[in-house]
Amino acid sequence: MNDADQVEVIMEIVDSTTILKPKGEIDLSRAPSLRTQINAAQKTKPAKLIIDLGHVPYMDSSGVATLVEAMQIARRSGTRIILCAMQERVQSIFEIARLDMVFTIVGSSEEALTV
Amino acid sequence: MSEPSREPDVRLELYSQPRLLAGARALISNIAQRIGFNEILCGQISLAIDEALCNIINHGYERRTDGRIWVSIWALGNDPPGLRIVIEDDARQVDPDSIQSRDLDDVRPGGLGVYLIQEIMDQVQYERRPHKGMRLTMVKHLPEDVQDLPRSPMPAMKTNPEMRSR
Numbered sequence: 001m002n003d004a005d006q007v008e009v010i011m012e013i014v015d016s017t018t019i020l021k022p023k024g025e026i027d028l029s030r031a032p033s034l035r036t037q038i039n040a041a042q043k044t045k046p047a048k049l050i051i052d053l054g055h056v057p058y059m060d061s062s063g064v065a066t067l068v069e070a071m072q073i074a075r076r077s078g079t080r081i082i083l084c085a086m087q088e089r090v091q092s093i094f095e096i097a098r099l100d101m102v103f104t105i106v107g108s109s110e111e112a113l114t115v
Numbered sequence: 116m117s118e119p120s121r122e123p124d125v126r127l128e129l130y131s132q133p134r135l136l137a138g139a140r141a142l143i144s145n146i147a148q149r150i151g152f153n154e155i156l157c158g159q160i161s162l163a164i165d166e167a168l169c170n171i172i173n174h175g176y177e178r179r180t181d182g183r184i185w186v187s188i189w190a191l192g193n194d195p196p197g198l199r200i201v202i203e204d205d206a207r208q209v210d211p212d213s214i215q216s217r218d219l220d221d222v223r224p225g226g227l228g229v230y231l232i233q234e235i236m237d238q239v240q241y242e243r244r245p246h247k248g249m250r251l252t253m254v255k256h257l258p259e260d261v262q263d264l265p266r267s268p269m270p271a272m273k274t275n276p277e278m279r280s281r
Contacts, residue, residue: 004134027140028169029133058140058158060165061231065224072224089158096159096234097227098219 007033016047019109023055026063035066042070045077050112054085059093071103080104084112119199123187131172131182131204139186140165147198150190151257160198160255163235166228167202167251175206175249182206197237197256205248211241 007030010021018041022034041049051067053059067083074081082104086094094100106112127142129135140161147157168184176182182205189199216230233239238254 002134025137027133027136027165028172029136058162060136060162060169061225061227062169064227068222069224088155092155092159093162093231096231099222102222 005029005033007037009034009037011037011041013046014113017050017113018044018046018048019050019052019112021052021055021109025058026056026066027058027060028062031060031062031066034063035069038066038070039073042073042077042079046079048080048082048112049074050082050084050109052085052109052112053083053087053090054109056090057087059090061093061097064093064097064099067103068099082106082112082115084109119189121189123201124190125186125188127186127188129184129186130180131176131184131206132180133169133172136165136168139168143186143188143200146188146190147255150196150198151261152198152255153261156255156258159235163232163253163255164200164202166231167253170228171202171204171206171249174209175204177207191254191256195256195259197254200253200255202251202253203244203248208243208247208249211243211249214241 007026008023010023012019020038020041024030026034038051049070071081084106085108086105091100094103094105104115106115125142125146127139129139143164144157144161147160152160164186171182171184172178185203187201191197191199214229216233217226219230232253236253236255238252240252242250244250
């Protein structure tokens with residue numbers, strides 16, 4: 001994996017909640033980097049994991065698969081996973097794949113902290 | 116699905132490398148925008164092409180990075196306007212009938228690509244190429260509610276802007 005395939009992810013911890021803020025397009029070449037960083041965050045078993053997609057302008061099914069896998073791991077470990085701040089193009093793929101009914105999706109990370 | 120009688124407006128040749136997907140997406144999205152598709156549809160069309168290329172890279176070439184992929188694009192006329200996109204490869208051949216989208220009730224990672232392509236595009240056809248590889252033909256028409264809006268003219272693009280990585 002070269003540097004261009006690395007996804008920059010900012011992590012914040014607020015009490016028992018971990019917030020991840022990935023930046024950039026998530027596709028076949030970059031989904032493995034996101035997966036590694038989400039998995040690392042999940043190892044601490046936070047009560048709530050918020051993934052803020054506000055700086056992700058594009059995601060393909062590789063990125064969606066990464067989030068579905070994260071949701072499955074979260075269910076096993078008792079973590080609540082919430083997606084927030086989705087851009088319209090990213091929201092579109094969740095709607096087409098009918099995953100907007102599977103994930104908890106809210107408008108902002110502030111809102112995600114309160115649900 | 117009828118064959119176009121003219122050469123494609125744009126022909127792109129690329130290696131089976133995931134890092135080249137972003138360039139292919141940008142090209143398709145820009146062309147779709149010039150034809151008159153709105154931002155959401157441009158994103159969806161480039162997503163469909165991305166998914167088709169991912170399937171070729173992952174399953175056709177089994178992650179080999181030296182496979183060749185050819186993308187041909189036609190801007191369709193006014194009856195109705197739209198895009199015709201043909202993606203060809205030299206990868207292993209499969210029975211076109213075996214390419215199926217999966218059940219969405221089975222929520223699991225992976226396997227969404229074919230479903231997304233079929234949902235986004237108006238026409239989708241997989242076939243074996245005569246000697247080796249597969250051909251995927253997709254058509255997307257401009258929705259009627261945006262056909263009355265002014266569109267940028269599609270310049271005649273007869274060159275082959277290849278994305279060569281080496």
